[in-house]
Structure formats: structure tokens, C-alpha cells
Amino acid sequence: METPTEQSPEQRVEKTKYSQRIIGGVMVIGSGVLGYLAIILPLLAASRHEEDVTISMKGVVFVPALFGVGLMLIFTGDRPSQVFGTKQKPSVLGWAVCIVMAGLGIVLYEWLKRRLRDYGYGF
Numbered sequence: 001m002e003t004p005t006e007q008s009p010e011q012r013v014e015k016t017k018y019s020q021r022i023i024g025g026v027m028v029i030g031s032g033v034l035g036y037l038a039i040i041l042p043l044l045a046a047s048r049h050e051e052d053v054t055i056s057m058k059g060v061v062f063v064p065a066l067f068g069v070g071l072m073l074i075f076t077g078d079r080p081s082q083v084f085g086t087k088q089k090p091s092v093l094g095w096a097v098c099i100v101m102a103g104l105g106i107v108l109y110e111w112l113k114r115r116l117r118d119y120g121y122g123f
Contacts, residue, residue: 020080024073031066034059039112046119053121060112061105068101 038059045053076083085091090098113123 018077020073021077024070024075027066027070027073031063031070034066035063038063039108042112043115046116046121049119053116053119055109055112055116055123057109060109061102064104064108065098065101068097068104072097 038056042053042055072083073080083091084094084097116123
């Protein structure tokens with residue numbers, strides 16, 4: 001078995017490409033789990049007219065962000081830094097994606113609050 005120092009540059013790029021895609025897949029799956037816990041469960045509790053229904057703003061807002069960034073990692077593979085930029089210098093597209101995902105999260109949170117108000121809960 002080769003050690004990381006014995007791998008060729010092509011093998012390292014291939015490994016990086018798959019690791020970014022795996023991380024993206026985990027993020028997409030995580031967004032589904034978080035969406036179930038933060039959005040679906042409160043709606044189900046409200047539909048059963050339970051006494052106390054709580055929601056997590058952070059949980060709801062992170063659902064579209066995890067999903068969107070996860071999909072981008074899956075599809076960009078080995079070049080997420082070319083698309084999004086680096087942590088120190090994000091690209092314009094990176095900023096746009098962050099702003100859009102944050103906006104979608106806020107809209108989703110407001111929609112959830114409105115639906116729960118329709119069930120008679122005070123949010």
C-alpha cells in the first residue's frame with residue numbers, strides 16, 4: 001500500500017475529487033435529516049395539536065445552505081475552490097451562493113412560522 005508521499009499527483013487529485021464529493025453527499029443527507037428534525041417534526045406536532053411546538057431558527061436556516069453547498073460540492077468535484085474561491089478570498093459566485101442560501105433559509109423560516117401561526121401557535 002502506498003503512503004501519501006508515494007502517491008502521484010494524479011492519484012492525489014483523484015482522491016481529493018472523491019473526498020469533496022463524499023463531503024457534499026454527507027451535507028445533502030445531513031440537510032435531509034436536519035430538515036426532518038427542524039421543519040417536518042414541528043409541522044407534524046402542530047397537526048396533532050400538541051401543547052408545545054418549538055422551532056429552531058438555526059436548524060431551519062441551515063437546511064437550504066447545507067443542501068445547496070452539498071450539491072455544489074458533488075457537482076464541482078475537484079474544483080470547489082475554483083468555483084467558490086478560498087476562505088481568505090471568496091469569489092463573487094461564492095458570495096452570491098452564500099447570500100442566496102441565507103435568503104432561502106430566512107424565507108423558509110418565515111414560512112414555517114406562518115404555517116405554525118395558522119395552526120394557532122404564537123410565534
